[in-house]
Amino acid sequence: MKSLCVMRRASYAIRDAHYALRTGTKKTPRETRGPKYLAPQFIAGSARTKMPDKFMSEDFLLQNKTTRILYHEHAEKMPIYDYHCHLPAKQIADDHRFDNLTQAWLYGDHYKWRAMRTNGVPERYITGCAGDYEKFEKWAQTVPYCLRNPLYHWTHLELKRYFGIKDKLLGPDTAKDIYKACSEMLRTPDFSVRNILGKMNVKLICTTEDPLDSLEHHKKLRQDGFQVKVHTAWRPDRAMGVEEVGDLNKWIDALGRACDMQIQDYGSYLEALRKRHAYFHENGCRLSDHGLETAYSEDYTEKEIEKIFDKIRAGQALDAAERLKFKSAMMIEFAEMDCESGWVQQLHLGALRNNNTRLFEALGPDIGCDSIGDFEIARPLSRFLDRLDCKGKLPKTILYNLNPRDSDLVAAMIGNFQDGVAAGKMQYGSAWWFLDQKDGIEEQIRVLSNMGLLSRFVGMLTDSRSFLSYPRHEYFRRILCNILGSDVEAGLLPNDLDLLGKMVEDICFNNAKNYFPMELD
Ligand SMILES: [Zn+2]
Numbered sequence: 001m002k003s004l005c006v007m008r009r010a011s012y013a014i015r016d017a018h019y020a021l022r023t024g025t026k027k028t029p030r031e032t033r034g035p036k037y038l039a040p041q042f043i044a045g046s047a048r049t050k051m052p053d054k055f056m057s058e059d060f061l062l063q064n065k066t067t068r069i070l071y072h073e074h075a076e077k078m079p080i081y082d083y084h085c086h087l088p089a090k091q092i093a094d095d096h097r098f099d100n101l102t103q104a105w106l107y108g109d110h111y112k113w114r115a116m117r118t119n120g121v122p123e124r125y126i127t128g129c130a131g132d133y134e135k136f137e138k139w140a141q142t143v144p145y146c147l148r149n150p151l152y153h154w155t156h157l158e159l160k161r162y163f164g165i166k167d168k169l170l171g172p173d174t175a176k177d178i179y180k181a182c183s184e185m186l187r188t189p190d191f192s193v194r195n196i197l198g199k200m201n202v203k204l205i206c207t208t209e210d211p212l213d214s215l216e217h218h219k220k221l222r223q224d225g226f227q228v229k230v231h232t233a234w235r236p237d238r239a240m241g242v243e244e245v246g247d248l249n250k251w252i253d254a255l256g257r258a259c260d261m262q263i264q265d266y267g268s269y270l271e272a273l274r275k276r277h278a279y280f281h282e283n284g285c286r287l288s289d290h291g292l293e294t295a296y297s298e299d300y301t302e303k304e305i306e307k308i309f310d311k312i313r314a315g316q317a318l319d320a321a322e323r324l325k326f327k328s329a330m331m332i333e334f335a336e337m338d339c340e341s342g343w344v345q346q347l348h349l350g351a352l353r354n355n356n357t358r359l360f361e362a363l364g365p366d367i368g369c370d371s372i373g374d375f376e377i378a379r380p381l382s383r384f385l386d387r388l389d390c391k392g393k394l395p396k397t398i399l400y401n402l403n404p405r406d407s408d409l410v411a412a413m414i415g416n417f418q419d420g421v422a423a424g425k426m427q428y429g430s431a432w433w434f435l436d437q438k439d440g441i442e443e444q445i446r447v448l449s450n451m452g453l454l455s456r457f458v459g460m461l462t463d464s465r466s467f468l469s470y471p472r473h474e475y476f477r478r479i480l481c482n483i484l485g486s487d488v489e490a491g492l493l494p495n496d497l498d499l500l501g502k503m504v505e506d507i508c509f510n511n512a513k514n515y516f517p518m519e520l521d
Contacts, residue, residue: 050167056156061438061478066495067485074501075477078508079203080470083516084233084289084346084461089207091467092230093217095192100183102132105158106139108465110368115151116142117368127363133179140175150437157471162196193467197228200470203509203520204229208289211236211276212254215283222284231518233346234280234288239273240330242323245312252313266309270333277337286517287344288334294349294375296327297383305329328384335388339395342517348432349377349410350402372402372434378409385417385426396422396515398458400429407435407443411451424456424515430476432463441479455503458512477508 062068090096098104106112113126116138124130125138146152159165163182168174185191197205209215209232221230239255241248256263259272298321308322318326338345352373354360359369381399388394394417401410414426428448431440448454460476462469484500487493493500513520 061482063482064485064489066488067482069497070485070500070504071478071481074504075481075508078505079201080473081203081509081512082205082462083512084463085205086465087207089217091193093220095194097192098186100132101179102136104186104468106135110366111151112139114368115146119145136179137175140170141172143170158468161471162468194226196467202228206231206233208233208235210238212258218283232285234285236334237291240327242318242326245315245317248312266306269309281341288338289346291348293373294377295347295381295384296324296331297380298324298328300325300329331384335395336393339393344396344516346398348400350375374403377406381413389417396425398427398429400432402433404435407447411447415452427458428452430460438479441476445483456511457507458515459507480507
């Protein structure tokens with residue numbers, strides 16, 4: 001392999017010499033064409049990790065003049081309204097400071113963990129007991145192999161936007177310098193997590209909490225008068241976790257303690273959940289989030305659910321039909337609570353979770369072993385939304401699909417239940433998780449444009465556990481502007497930059513601000 005590299009390098013040198021003789025220029029063909037044509041494996045040492053000129057320039061992802069005007073004059077200045085993420089509220093309340101880049105970047109980021117495993121990195125350096133710098137080194141070794149994975153763009157965008165690292169690519173040669181420079185910055189007050197959010201012009205974020213959460217950190221944040229609004233979102237997945245009856249019972253016991261009541265039957269279970277829902281509302285919650293394989297909507301009677309609940313409390317496992325009925329009942333109850341309280345509900349549909357038993361047993365959920373499922377979506381989703389609509393109990397709803405197969409059907413579904421009460425009441429949510437990349441974002445925008453009103457879209461969210469993920473909004477905005485600007489240049493949209501600029505600003509921020517019932521000021 002090594003000798004092959006040497007031979008190829010030599011052949012480049014001979015070719016360059018011929019080129020110079022032929023053209024009379026001292027520049028080699030590689031220099032004339034620009035650095036993006038260089039094959040990285042043939043560049044010696046640190047030159048390999050130098051940021052080439054065009055890569056991530058200020059016009060990154062913006063392919064023509066109109067596109068650039070839309071981004072630089074309209075999208076770029078808009079604040080961020082991050083209505084769904086998984087940031088730890090405690091770290092915001094404590095105004096946490098990270099000691100190093102590994103803590104800020106690699107702790108908890110299962111996208112990176114998955115890439116590292118794929119690159120052959122042993123678990124010890126991913127979630128194991130290796131030191132922070134050792135883990136970072138393994139990540140830095142992985143990054144050059146992430147070319148064309150969104151992680152490659154995100155990584156360099158984050159290094160640029162937060163740390164001002166503009167001229168280096170992350171790789172083994174630059175790992176030490178980048179780690180040192182970023183870690184030093186992270187230890188300064190300027191890089192406390194609240195200041196990180198402020199730097200990114202974030203106006204509001206919604207974290208995601210279990211109904212048992214005390215919300216003490218959200219309370220503290222409100223008392224502190226932190227200028228970024230931090231709301232919680234109600235995520236009651238565990239309340240219907242009927243696959244593990246033992247765990248569910250423990251959760252129900254804890255719910256009883258939180259509400260200071262005995263939960264012996266289904267009626268008291270619902271009463272306790274309503275109490276927690278009201279408690280979340282008192283503490284500023286205005287939206288829910290559900291991680292579901294599909295929108296459960298089996299037929300059931302109240303009596304059946306009462307019996308199933310008694311079975312759960314007796315510690316008896318449920319059969320498949322009982323599990324579906326119970327989840328279907330809970331979904332309706334939760335949606336009705338949301339509707340009565342004027343909340344927005346979000347359904348994240350289609351993840352096949354915890355596929356790897358060995359890693360699940362060692363590390364638990366959310367560690368990078370989830371993937372795309374192929375559950376039936378259309379009919380159950382239609383039944384679920386229709387049931388609520390018939391009762392006049394359908395809240396504002398955002399639907400996200402994980403399987404790209406379902407994009408058109410979900411985008412088409414929302415049109416069935418728009419009711420003229422609020423513009424864009426039913427939303428087709430932004431590209432999520434495995435679809436949160438350039439192709440997926442473009443596809444979501446294309447599908448929503450064809451089936452609905454893109455102009456009414458509430459836009460991007462980070463869905464991230466990392467404070468360094470905010471450039472994902474920039475990434476989305478550049479792609480959005482590129483699509484609209486390219487349509488103008490192709491004559492598909494009018495060259496009316498007031499009209500289009502307003503549309504861009506609305507999708508970036510104004511639509512979300514008007515859609516969600518949270519106050520900004
Ligand atoms: Zn999420």
